[in-house]
Amino acid sequence: MAKRRISKKEQERIKQIIELLDEYYEGHEETFLDHENPLQLLVATILSAQCTDERVNQVTKKLFQRYKTAQDYASADIKELERYIYSTGFYRNKAKNIIGAANMLVAEFDGQVPSDIESLIKLPGVGRKTANVIRGNIYKIPSIVVDTHVKRISNRLGFTKSSDPEKIEFELMELIPEDYWIEYNHKIIAHGRNICTARGPKCSKCFMSHLCPYYKKSLK
Ligand code: SF4
Known part of the structure; x- marks a missing residue:
């Protein structure tokens, strides 16, 4: 171009x-989404679609106590996860994507959140916007x-x-x-x-x- x-x-x-x-x-x-590690920001960003950051921060307070690792999300009971994230809207899709992304993190990335855009956008529920949030806020890669x-x-x-x-x-x-x-x-x-x-x-x-x-x- x-x-x-x-x-x-x-x-x-x-x-x-x-x-x-x-x-x-x-x-x-800084991003308005509360997080302490790359996985938390990934989950929070997926939840932030069509939802305010304030609401996401309310939800993640409890969610992050319950689920701590990619493996925790990968083996989550979807109905239980849905209950945690219900108030962020589109909760069925979001729960499916979080579990799908976590499974891929466990299977392909040793449970860690990758930093390259090609890998990030392969994760279910992750488009360029979410990928760039992770790259910029976590890895400080200009995005x-x-x-x-x-x-x-x-x-x-x-x-x-x-x-x-x-x-x-x-x-x-x-x-x-x-x-x-x-x-x-x-x-x-x-x-x-x-x-x-x-x-x-x-x-x-x-x-x-x-x-x-x-x-x-x-x-x-
Ligand atoms: S459109 Fe937005 S940026 Fe432009 S003057 Fe109005 S408030 Fe400012």
């Missing part, structure tokens, strides 16, 4: 956006996570015109400096929760409205 040409002006705009995100969201450098906030705000900021998460991921990789890929996600999530909400973004309170094409268009 041909590399996108980025004008000096656009590079400067991106630099200013990053500086402002850093200034306003200092301290937002861009395209979740609902990143998708929406990257479009509003004019970084992409796509709705396809994989396409957005690759477009952002061209625009955002590699050493900012992990943080971009955390800071954009903070912005999406506080100001650039899905409905009725608070553009008049936004510190980067002067750099935002969505806002400029709304003034016309």
